[in-house]
Amino acid sequence: MDFIPESTPTSNSQRLSKKKGNLITCPNCGNDRDFFEVAEGVILTTHYVQNADSSFTQDSDESQILGHIRFFCGECHTDLSRFHQRFVEMLF
Numbered sequence: 689m690d691f692i693p694e695s696t697p698t699s700n701s702q703r704l705s706k707k708k709g710n711l712i713t714c715p716n717c718g719n720d721r722d723f724f725e726v727a728e729g730v731i732l733t734t735h736y737v738q739n740a741d742s743s744f745t746q747d748s749d750e751s752q753i754l755g756h757i758r759f760f761c762g763e764c765h766t767d768l769s770r771f772h773q774r775f776v777e778m779l780f
Contacts, residue, residue: 712768712771712774712775714761714763714764714766714768715766716761716764716766717761717763717764717766719761719762719763719764721762722761722762722763723759723760723761723762723768723775724759724760724762725757725758725759725760725772725775726757726758726760727751727753727755727756727757728753728754728755728756728757728758729753729754729755729756730751730752730753730754730755731751731752731754732749732750732751733749733750733751733752734746734748734749734750735747735748735749735750757769757772758772759771759772759775
C-alpha cells in the first residue's frame with residue numbers, strides 16, 4: 689500500500705485510483721467484478737454415500753485438469769487469460 693503523508697492533498701478520484709490499482713479490469717468493457725474460468729480436459733470424480741432411504745448425498749468431489757485453463761470477463765466474455773496468474777494468486 690502506498691504511504692500518503694497527511695499533508696499531501698489528494699482528491700477522492702486519486703484515492704479510488706490507488707485503491708483500484710490491484711484490481712483486474714477488463715480492458716474491453718471496464719468490468720472489475722465478474723469473471724469465469726474455462727478448463728479444458730477435466731476429469732471430475734464425485735463420491736456419494738447412499739442413505740437408508742435409498743437417496744444419495746454427495747460426500748466429496750475431486751477434479752483433475754488435463755488441458756488449458758482460460759480466464760474470461762463475465763460481462764463481455766473477453767479472453768483475459770493473461771491475468772489468470774494474478775487471479776490464482778488472489779484466491780482466498
